[in-house]
Amino acid sequence: MATVLVKNIGDKNTATESTISLDSNEIPPLGAPKENKQFWFQREKDFDINGIATQPSVFDDPQTAEKYHPRPDWENTHRFDPKARWTWAEEYAIVRKIDWRITLWACIMFMALELDRANLTQALTDNFLTDLNLTTNDYNLGNTVFKLTFLIAELPSQLVSKWMGPDRWIPSQMILWSIVAGGQFWLSGRTSFLATRALLAILQGGFIPDVILYLSYFYKHHELSIRLGFFWTMMSLADIICALLAAGFLKMRGVLGYAGWRWLFLLEAIITLIVGIFSFLLMPAGPCQTASWFRGKDGWFTPREQTIMVNRVLREDPSKSDMHNRQPITPRLLWKCLKDYDLWPLYILGLTFQIPSTPEQQYLTLSLRQMKFDTFTSNLLSIPYTVIHMITMLLTVYAAEIFKNLTFVALIGQVWVLPFLVYLNVADTANASRWVIWLVTTLLLGYPNAHPVQVGWNSRNSNAVRARTVSAACYNMFCQAGGIISSNIYRADDAPLYRRGNRQLIAILGMNFGLYFLTKAYYVLRNRWKDRKWNAMTPEERLTYLATTTDEGNKRLDFRFEH
8 A cells, every 4th residue: 555646637727736545556647636627617728638537536545445336236337447547538528428418308308398387377378267267366276286296296206216217207207298288178177277287297296306316327516506507497498489389379279169278288298299209219227328229239428438427426426326226215215315304404495495486477477468468479578587587597507616605606596586576565566567567577587596506406415316316306395385385375365466475475585595594504514513523533433434334325424515
């Protein structure tokens, strides 16, 4: 055993040295531990793209390496190689390839979800409520039923996905819900409306955490957070496409004697069905399982690329190999994950952080129609806020990774919404220009949504595949519960100004400020407690702890929470 001096050859301007315990006869040189320049605009001009990208990790010290090795039945074990080395050029090329092969299709699937999930707001502009003899309270109830059922289906869907594999379960979900979505063509009244809302939610529930878990197989933490930003940007893009499609499909009112909103539901469901069928062909089970008759007998990635993909992810987070991708969650593991109190601060944030903006979004197209905009204009006027929302959300995701302060960057959205909510509460909106009201609402809804930041935050602080499987579903369940609250704040007896509702939204917004600060304080204190315990150990005691501990995931003393 020798103590090896490792010099950073990947970044000439920030060359540093570090010592790690290695057998110098067996282990090739590493790039020195450094603050990775995560984005192209952060890299220095003389950045060495051909320098070693492989960073030191727990696998480089023979005393600790065995404690972190992948389990034998992990699907990528045959590509695990602690001695593997690669350059930054190779790593960046593979990340780009993953983006095109994996993430792009994941975004298309998400857009398909949003088409069938959000087109109800477009249907409102074509006398949907009047045709079915529904009131705005019935509309609220439909949204409540959808989100409640969506919430209930989240965790079972995630467990099925972990058992079957997301590459099988996600396309199955899409095909099934597209059939139900198309069935809305034959809606006849309140009962059928509520029934299809519930069925759609049962089949769509779990889709988002399923995809997030799937993407985590391919990316490092900061990479996943950025991809989740684009993932939710695609939802906003889908809203724009949905508005444009609606502007055309709703003009079919009277074709074969049917309303335009019926054609909207049917035709968009057909689009989703096609995406679902192709998803069976375009979703590989994992980085080393891409070969098929459709994707080619050799798959999408060479053996060298597979080795880099597997080892770069495990070097950052060894916990990603603690379960294979067809392993179900047992009831015991489920209960253990559900009672993980260290994730509950994030669940509580998920419950409340979107409430101040959701009622305005749900009522936007209906309000535009009430302000005497026609069907076509109402749908087009729903596009500008979506564009702003896409830009601010992506900037938020990048800011969180650049400044490495998840809490305060996530809080920006609450600060953004506050002045517009105050205006809607105090201004004489009944007599104000409809264009002023539209502008204020558009700016409010264009707020920087911290959802992708918090989803990635939740994944990082889970620190185990089994925990991520459950925590992703739990976090989304709390988000849906927040949607249930949001759907019942604007009530018919408070229309059209919704003064009472806006006061409630301001109160919840104020509460959110306190919740973010409390979450920050909680994780800071938890890390300090772990630091005291870990630093009090001798090197020998730490090795004994790693060899004998029953602590798992984020309960390990060598894990630190991000905040």
